[in-house]
Amino acid sequence: MPSKLEQLFSEIHQENKRSIAAIGSFRHPLLQLLKKALEDQDSALNSLSEILPTQSPLPLSAFKKECTHIYHANEVAMPFYESWARAVDWIPDESTQIKQDLGQSMNKMHSKLETVAQILEQTYGHMEVKYVVPTFYLPITN
Secondary structure, three states: OOOHHHHHHHHHHHHHHHHHHHHOOOOOHHHHHHHHHHHHHHHHHHHHHHHOOOOOOOOHHHOHHHHHHHHHHHHHHHHHHHHHHHHHHHOOOHHHHHHHHHHHHHHHHHHHHHHHHHHHHHHHOHHHHOOOOOHHHOOOOO
């Protein structure tokens, strides 16, 4: 049975692949930048899927690099998505047809990354996670 982290990263990976496929061959410049960021995230997710076990928890150091890479790629991808979504509202483009589906996938990925951040913080502690996960993915604590 896969661990909760492995399951969440797998779901993120599926949404990532769905997003890349939805963008397909649309030529909008912002979509091309978004696709490149998602492909970068896909590469890190592929690497992580080879590392994460299905049973016992690993030390964070075993997958810290890949985890950081995934969060960084998502940080890069989200502004490209948001800029493209605003742009196609102002100037209709053939890619407008994928806006709703792509938006759902991007939001699901972001939400699942927030959930992963909470699990990582609970499992490894704030001091270990603070240099792996950007602070805006972590829950606000007093």
